[in-house]
Amino acid sequence: MSNGSLTALLQRKQAKVRLAGFVLLAAMVLFTLAAIGFGRADISMADAAAVIYGQLTGSPEAYAHINAAKMAIIWDIRLPRILAAIAVGGGLAVAGVVFQALLMNPLADSYTMGVSTGAAFGASVAIYLNIFTQGGLPVTLFAFGGAVATLLIVMSMARVGGYVSSANLVIAGIIVSSILSAAISMVKSLAGEQVSAIVSWLIGSLAAKSWEHVLYGWPLILAACFLCYYYAEDLNIVSLGDKEARSLGINASRLRTVLLAAGALITAVCVAIGGIIGFVGLIVPHMVRMLTGSDNKALIPLCGLTGGILLLTADTFGRSVGNIEIPVGVLTTLLGGPFFVYIFRMRNKTLG
Amino acid sequence: MIKVKNIQFGYAAKPVLKDITLSINQGSFCGIVGPNGSGKTTLLNLITGQLQAASGNISIKGRDIGSYKIEELARHIAVMPQNMDIKFPYTCLEIVGMGRTPYKTRLQGLTDQDVAIIENAMRLTDTLDFAGRLVTELSGGERQRVLFAKALAQQPEVLFLDEAFSNMDIYYSIKCLNLLKELCVQQGLTVVSIIHDLNLVSTFCSEAVVLKAGQLVKYGQASAVLDPELIGEVFHIKVVRAGETGLAVLSNL
Numbered sequence: 364m365s366n367g368s369l370t371a372l373l374q375r376k377q378a379k380v381r382l383a384g385f386v387l388l389a390a391m392v393l394f395t396l397a398a399i400g401f402g403r404a405d406i407s408m409a410d411a412a413a414v415i416y417g418q419l420t421g422s423p424e425a426y427a428h429i430n431a432a433k434m435a436i437i438w439d440i441r442l443p444r445i446l447a448a449i450a451v452g453g454g455l456a457v458a459g460v461v462f463q464a465l466l467m468n469p470l471a472d473s474y475t476m477g478v479s480t481g482a483a484f485g486a487s488v489a490i491y492l493n494i495f496t497q498g499g500l501p502v503t504l505f506a507f508g509g510a511v512a513t514l515l516i517v518m519s520m521a522r523v524g525g526y527v528s529s530a531n532l533v534i535a536g537i538i539v540s541s542i543l544s545a546a547i548s549m550v551k552s553l554a555g556e557q558v559s560a561i562v563s564w565l566i567g568s569l570a571a572k573s574w575e576h577v578l579y580g581w582p583l584i585l586a587a588c589f590l591c592y593y594y595a596e597d598l599n600i601v602s603l604g605d606k607e608a609r610s611l612g613i614n615a616s617r618l619r620t621v622l623l624a625a626g627a628l629i630t631a632v633c634v635a636i637g638g639i640i641g642f643v644g645l646i647v648p649h650m651v652r653m654l655t656g657s658d659n660k661a662l663i664p665l666c667g668l669t670g671g672i673l674l675l676t677a678d679t680f681g682r683s684v685g686n687i688e689i690p691v692g693v694l695t696t697l698l699g700g701p702f703f704v705y706i707f708r709m710r711n712k713t714l715g
Numbered sequence: 716m717i718k719v720k721n722i723q724f725g726y727a728a729k730p731v732l733k734d735i736t737l738s739i740n741q742g743s744f745c746g747i748v749g750p751n752g753s754g755k756t757t758l759l760n761l762i763t764g765q766l767q768a769a770s771g772n773i774s775i776k777g778r779d780i781g782s783y784k785i786e787e788l789a790r791h792i793a794v795m796p797q798n799m800d801i802k803f804p805y806t807c808l809e810i811v812g813m814g815r816t817p818y819k820t821r822l823q824g825l826t827d828q829d830v831a832i833i834e835n836a837m838r839l840t841d842t843l844d845f846a847g848r849l850v851t852e853l854s855g856g857e858r859q860r861v862l863f864a865k866a867l868a869q870q871p872e873v874l875f876l877d878e879a880f881s882n883m884d885i886y887y888s889i890k891c892l893n894l895l896k897e898l899c900v901q902q903g904l905t906v907v908s909i910i911h912d913l914n915l916v917s918t919f920c921s922e923a924v925v926l927k928a929g930q931l932v933k934y935g936q937a938s939a940v941l942d943p944e945l946i947g948e949v950f951h952i953k954v955v956r957a958g959e960t961g962l963a964v965l966s967n968l
Contacts, residue, residue, distance in 0.1 A: 368843070368846070369808060369830050369833060369834050369837075369843075369846055370827075370830055372808055372846055372847055373808070373825065373830065376806075463803075464803070467802055468802070469802055469803065593821060593822065594821070596813075596816065596819075596821065597821070599805070599809070599813065600813055600816060602802065602803050603799060603801060603813075604799065604800070606765060606794070606796060607796070607799065609764070609765060609785060610763070610789065610792075610793060610794040611789050611813060611814070611816045611817060611869070612785050612786035612787070612788065612789025612790070612816060612817040613785065613786070613789075613816070614785050652803070652804070656804070656805070656806060656809070657803040657804050657805045657809070658805065658809055
């Protein structure tokens with residue numbers, strides 16, 4: 364190789380990542396507008412764009428020609444749901460990338476650590492109590508509390524002599540997760556005939572998401588994702604092992620604590636908004652890694668975009684394809700599971 | 716450069732290192748030899764700050780190892796382990812580029828100077844051709860060369876190696892050892908390396924440390940330390956002098 368070839372290689376990689384980012388961003392805008400048009404009420408992309416433009420710039424004359432009912436469907440029903448799908452999909456994908464690198468395990472995601480099971484347990488308890496006390500306990504807050512409590516328990520179990528190792532985290536996550544699963548089953552059986560309220564929450568759905576969900580979900584998820592992006596290069600190094608990290612001047616134990624908290628926050632918000640939506644955090648990082656490589660600095664933003672588009676597409680498909688809405692959590696697991704098996708086999712073949 | 720004074724270390728009441736004292740000067744190429752389980756890697760882990768000694772002092776450049784911040788120490792020393800399990804398919808350029816981490820602030824890309832340093836490290840180790848390839852697709856020896864390039868890109872004053880060339884073929888292990896020797900002599904790099912091949916120690920190292928059962932058997936000039944009688948006794952083998960500095964191991968124990 365001649366002089367300057369490394370610079371060329373670096374520039375090629377950067378150009379590729381920029382192009383991918385641009386294409387994904389354009390696709391996201393396009394898909395958002397298109398998704399508004401899908402559903403029972405017939406709405407054109409132009410109407411959708413006009414309403415969004417008018418609302419954002421505070422100029423109602425832009426959508427004066429659209430009647431109030433249509434306007435409400437676009438702005439109050441479909442758009443918040445679409446934005447919630449993007450936030451949850453992107454968040455789950457980024458959390459997946461972060462957990463994989465931190466746990467040095469390409470098959471990890473936010474579910475490995477038991478955080479989502481904790482959130483589900485918190486939600487089940489709230490729903491159960493609401494059934495019998497007619498109280499209005501906030502389910503999302505309980506989900507969030509469950510996720511954070513689970514993370515703290517798993518971390519304290521995995522900590523040996525002030526040091527959190529990745530192997531311990533996986534084991535502790537599995538143990539806590541199975542205990543919580545049993546606890547959820549117990550709450551379900553206690554709920555008796557009212558069990559469907561809990562079950563339908565657990566399935567994972569983005570139906571009836573409002574601006575309230577978007578307004579607390581986006582800032583929290585975006586802030587946590589940016590924190591992960593800030594530490595992307597440290598994450599690359601920690602994914603090679605703690606000793607290696609130390610040799611390059613990075614405190615792996617501290618980084619793990621900070622980024623696990625960020626990943627758990629993302630997961631908690633996602634589960635609080637949409638319930639259990641599986642496989643997004645596993646499939647998206649694998650797909651993007653095959654296309655643009657393993658550098659977390661590129662992987663985190665690209666996975667955020669891809670995850671958002673993927674969940675938006677799945678949710679739009681689920682709500683518009685048949686007479687009955689298919690919950691997006693069912694769809695991602697039903698399609699994502701087999702697809703992951705395919706990726707997994709491909710990967711093993713190329714490695715073998 | 717490195718001073719080790721009366722260090723003790725043990726796992727769960729079982730002593731691994733007993734009262735080790737030695738001092739390594741700048742520019743020396745120090746080989747650590749000893750039978751399996753004699754405490755070589757533990758000694759290296761203590762000097763590099765990966766482990767903490769139960770008692771005793773370790774200092775690098777006159778400062779106690781514990782007084783360095785992690786990111787500060789990484790600008791003085793680099794460590795190359797024997798085996799590294801890389802789970803994610805990074806390109807070799809990305810791996811070598813990680814060597815520049817101690818000199819960078821976050822979110823800042825590689826500067827032209829960084830790229831020049833990386834390129835030089837990759838040229839010296841014959842890994843430039845691998846730059847765009849995935850590190851997970853290389854053979855064990857090729858991967859060790861890439862990791863060696865990463866350690867060089869870190870521009871340490873002291874480089875620690877734990878059997879770091881063990882998977883390289885003889886051509887490359889000699890080439891890399893020659894390169895290290897040159898860097899020691901010409902640029903004052905200090906190298907501390909665990910090496911099993913006694914002939915390589917006698918050929919390339921200026922000093923040698925012999926450990927046995929956690930105790931320092933001998934430390935000094937390599938030619939003096941690698942005495943056939945001493946080595947034969949430590950390893951329970953029969954060794955004779957071969958040539959001026961070499962050792963020949965007789966296969967009948």
